């Protein structure tokens with residue numbers, strides 16, 4: 001569904017250039033539900049905005065379904081945003097129209113794309129657990145309920161892919177669990193591919209795979225050991241208990257070594273590497289005798 005290779009995004013302002021993505025590789029299969037984690041400023045939102053067609057990549061390749069997002073025309077991009085992808089933001093004011101009811105909010109994107117379908121709008125609101133609240137105006141709903149309306153809106157035009165930027169960032173744990181359960185249900189029953197950006201590691205146990213981004217590049221990948229188990233990790237469990245951790249290599253065989261490892265070994269710009277037939281060992285450079 002998604003393939004990014006050597007993806008680069010440079011933001012240019014008058015004085016400075018910021019390289020937000022510096023050759024990122026990522027691939028997401030159709031029907032997958034996965035998360036992208038990373039510290040603030042690591043490039044998560046930049047990646048999501050590119051995948052959502054809200055921002056253009058600077059270089060590299062990014063393919064979503066049949067679309068090449070580097071070559072796509074402005075007209076095609078409108079189609080893409082309308083039909084292929086649904087977007088959910090942390091700040092749901094970006095998704096919602098406050099003076100309309102929940103139902104009218106879901107029907108609006110349908111009308112704009114000429115695919116009006118009231119039965120489906122009602123079905124979506126039922127799926128997100130708001131059957132009894134369809135005629136309530138947005139201000140009559142809680143933050144968590146509004147976020148669930150936002151999910152129904154994002155699905156209104158039957159997209160193949162749902163992108164969610166910190167979807168549980170401003171709700172409590174109970175609502176956060178409920179939102180993740182809704183995502184899982186939609187993923188299983190509608191087959192929608194779901195990509196969630198978060199810095200909340202506790203969401204990791206609820207997805208099949210987690211990709212960690214560091215400094216605009218893919219660094220580590222965590223794959224769930226038992227894909228059928230959605231139980232939240234207990235407080236004592238870390239992401240490593242639920243998932244198998246892998247370091248990601250790009251096509252040229254480059255990998256990112258965590259800064260903490262390098263600091264612990266005092267490795268700076270060079271390291272010595274040995275291969276004994278089974279293991280690759282990376283050590284601080286040998287001190288040359290004077």
Ligand SMILES: Nc1ncnc2c1ncn2[C@@H]1O[C@H](COP(=O)(O)OP(=O)(O)OP(=O)(O)O)[C@@H](O)[C@H]1O
Nearest residue numbers: 011018019020038039040041042043044045046047
């Ligand atoms: N429009 C912009 N103009 C200039 N620089 C930008 C712009 N948008 C993002 N950046 C920079 O690009 C880098 C990556 O930002 P991005 O928002 O993608 O990170 P993030 O991982 O989503 O962070 P957060 O978790 O804080 O939202 C940061 O250094 C940021 O300052």
